[in-house]
Amino acid sequence: MGFEKTAPHGGNIYNFAKKHGYHEQEVIDFSANINPLKYPAGLKEEIINSFENIKHYPDPDCTELKAMAAELYQTHWENIIAGNGAVDLIYTIVQRLRPKKVLIVQPTFSEYEKACKTIGVEPDNLILKGDDDWQLSLQEIGSVLNSYEMLFLCNPNNPTGNTHPIETIKELYRQCKKNKVVLVLDESFLDFTREEDRNTALNLFKQDDDNLIILKSLTKMFSIPGLRLGVAVANSNLVKRLEEFRPPWHINYFAQRAGVYCLSNSRVVAETRSFIEKEKQFVYDGLKKITGFKPFKPSANFILVDVRVSGHSAHTVATSLANYRIMARVCDNFIGLDDNFLRFAVKKREENNKLLTALNEVINSGIK
Numbered sequence: 307m308g309f310e311k312t313a314p315h316g317g318n319i320y321n322f323a324k325k326h327g328y329h330e331q332e333v334i335d336f337s338a339n340i341n342p343l344k345y346p347a348g349l350k351e352e353i354i355n356s357f358e359n360i361k362h363y364p365d366p367d368c369t370e371l372k373a374m375a376a377e378l379y380q381t382h383w384e385n386i387i388a389g390n391g392a393v394d395l396i397y398t399i400v401q402r403l404r405p406k407k408v409l410i411v412q413p414t415f416s417e418y419e420k421a422c423k424t425i426g427v428e429p430d431n432l433i434l435k436g437d438d439d440w441q442l443s444l445q446e447i448g449s450v451l452n453s454y455e456m457l458f459l460c461n462p463n464n465p466t467g468n469t470h471p472i473e474t475i476k477e478l479y480r481q482c483k484k485n486k487v488v489l490v491l492d493e494s495f496l497d498f499t500r501e502e503d504r505n506t507a508l509n510l511f512k513q514d515d516d517n518l519i520i521l522k523s524l525t526k527m528f529s530i531p532g533l534r535l536g537v538a539v540a541n542s543n544l545v546k547r548l549e550e551f552r553p554p555w556h557i558n559y560f561a562q563r564a565g566v567y568c569l570s571n572s573r574v575v576a577e578t579r580s581f582i583e584k585e586k587q588f589v590y591d592g593l594k595k596i597t598g599f600k601p602f603k604p605s606a607n608f609i610l611v612d613v614r615v616s617g618h619s620a621h622t623v624a625t626s627l628a629n630y631r632i633m634a635r636v637c638d639n640f641i642g643l644d645d646n647f648l649r650f651a652v653k654k655r656e657e658n659n660k661l662l663t664a665l666n667e668v669i670n671s672g673i674k
């Protein structure tokens with residue numbers, strides 16, 4: 307049986323619902339890694355109550371949003387750049403800085419590569435292995451770093467779910483500085499991790515650093531992917547350079563307003579962390595019990611599973627799950643992975659139970 311090409315990303319609920327004749331509301335989306343606790347209480351009212359401001363242009367400088375992010379990340383207003391999702395910032399960084407040679411630590415989020423291709427650059431890949439717990443060899447990367455101008459590293463990494471120890475980040479940062487390589491560190495999922503895994507590079511960042519850019523998506527933690535919002539921390543001159551040729555009013559009014567509201571709501575982050583901590587352990591334990599499944603220990607809000615030993619492919623499992631109205635992420639289009647890998651977001655207990663029940667039925671039914 308031939309399979310359709312895997313979608314470039316999880317979360318295309320519209321396509322999935324249409325294809326299977328479901329209503330969007332009845333689909334359980336395990337393919338996008340979004341906070342299952344929904345957007346912060348009060349956010350809807352905040353947006354609705356400010357609706358009349360739609361008649362004004364938004365603040366072109368994102369003053370309040372930048373101030374809020376700067377306070378949270380303990381830096382200055384000038385060191386913050388906002389984007390329409392972290393993905394907008396990835397493209398801005400690549401298209402504005404135009405690195406000639408780029409290295410990407412794989413398997414990882416595919417947009418780093420796609421952004422490079424828009425400027426005609428075919429990036430090189432350093433592919434980590436599950437057998438090494440997806441850990442980076444500093445010796446290996448250190449021996450090639452001087453031939454690159456930009457390095458992408460995702461921490462915690464999507465889709466593998468591992469974090470890199472702070473010693474690795476520190477040393478990598480030192481080596482990037484020495485070799486004049488811009489290190490783009492994507493911390494979009496870092497807020498979901500336990501304190502001992504929360505290895506942020508923010509503590510390393512110094513105002514005059516022009517080789518470190520730290521990305522933070524706001525769409526995942528605050529469950530607002532439909533709104534599009536992300537920020538990055540970087541040197542103020544770099545921020546100016548990145549912002550220089552963007553269209554004015556780049557971040558719409560409601561996204562700015564939502565950003566301020568969400569970032570000032572630290573309770574959501576704390577509640578989410580303890581919720582995810584319990585649920586990810588529950589799902590991980592459940593996945594481990596499924597015959598032939600090898601889940602990788604997760605640090606954020608999603609789990610990568612190697613299904614090879616079950617005798618099923620990721621595609622066949624995902625196709626069967628669709629009958630249960632469940633969307634899963636087949637990972638065969640991640641560089642370094644293949645059709646043996648599936649990724650599941652961690653959701654609420656009722657949904658997690660539905661996933662585990664469906665998976666057990668699919669695997670035990672023997673249909674391949």
Ligand SMILES: Cc1ncc(COP(=O)(O)O)c(C=O)c1O
Pocket residue numbers: 390391392393394415460464492494522523524525526531534535536
């Ligand atoms: C590692 C990583 N960074 C950034 C993004 C994009 O986030 P945003 O929705 O803020 O554009 C994603 C989306 O899946 C991601 O996995």
